[in-house]
Amino acid sequence: MSHATPDPVSPALAESPVRVGIVDDHESVRLGLQAACENSGYEVLVAAATAQALVDGLAGRACDVIVLDLSLGDGSRVTDNVHLVAGTGSAVLVHSIADRVALVREALAAGAAGVIPKSSPTTTVMAAVASVARGDVLNNLEWATAIDADCDFAKAQLGRRERDVLHLYASGLPLKMVASQLGIAHSTAREYLDRIRVKYVEVGRPAPTKVDLLRRAVEDGILPGLDASVGDRGV
Template sequence: MPTEPAGIAVVDDHDIIHTGVAARCARADPPIRVISAHLTAQSFLANYPQANGTLSAVVLDLELRSRQPDFDALTAIVDAGHTVVMYSHLENDEIILRCLDIGAVSYLAKSEGQHHLIEAVRAAGTDEPYVGPRMAAAIWADSTVGRPGLTERELEVLNAWFQTESKDVVAQRLHLSPATVKTHLQRIRAKYAAAGRPAPTKAKLVARAVQDGLLNIDEL
């Protein structure tokens, strides 16, 4: 079962979104605390320059103070070690996939309904990703039938994790933060889930990787 989040932050340039997300989170069972809300990524990072366990997720809009996707804001927040759930009205497959490649653990369209947001926030505190309808469609469109397309870095993290029992060891080996390693693994699981081949455990993930020729069993 997902663990209860320590609290979330909302970064959106419309304060009505702050109010709406906080109200929906308060009605969740059990409630989710919105402990910080910001109009800009700069304001958020001034208060949370590095992930420190206070926040389980950052709910981030993709358009901040402009009508253009702000991928730089997402990159900066991910690079600071935060777990990011995108929450945007943009539904273009290419945009969704780019956000996932940068490091967002989930992407939700605002048109999908706030119950998806609650599920995504709860999942952000676990190793299990939440795949909403638009995110699933984008991943599916980007993959061959049944086989997700993993990036070179995802494959590197996956192989390193298969060879050790600790994400911290993987992080040290690849010079990444533990939070970044976790994000890569969440995204890999999300891609398998969207392809109709969920891999909720490490054993299942090993099996999928061997089936797809991504891993030689002799390497373990």
């Protein structure tokens, strides 16, 4: 698996500023992230000490990205926090110290789009925010380490043909082309894809979209680490 840092993207090129939410129980971190975001041209909608306070502050608005610390002082659970903030319609970027592998793994399993260490340069953090806002899959060493450290993360038992379908489909091919390359009917390819999704649901790693399937393929070593966006074009 290759590991690459996403390239920064100028917000000036976007039609509207990237909207960011920040959850961290340390005021200095919140203020630092907020200043960095605003200096990068992003719009910070809410910066809060807890996930619930952020959701309350958004009052129905949605961020493009919520930067979430893993361990908060209110004793809340990682999975609950990821679900809570993701429920606003926002992508979740974990921002944490690098040695909390178990918590990082839990956040990724709950649906976080990626992880960026607190030790990272500000430019790297801002690039990660831009990458996640675009819907890209954010892969880096911290993400891979969290996956590799927990064998339970790779429980989905895919058959050889299912792995072939996932490899081609998650790489970006339409399902019709996947079927053509494998010499099977389109309906058969769809059945394989449906079974793949069911297997991931069964192990607590749902993959309803094409981007989710790309993440699962990378996590399970079916595809190498990617920093390119694969649009959810459906089946």
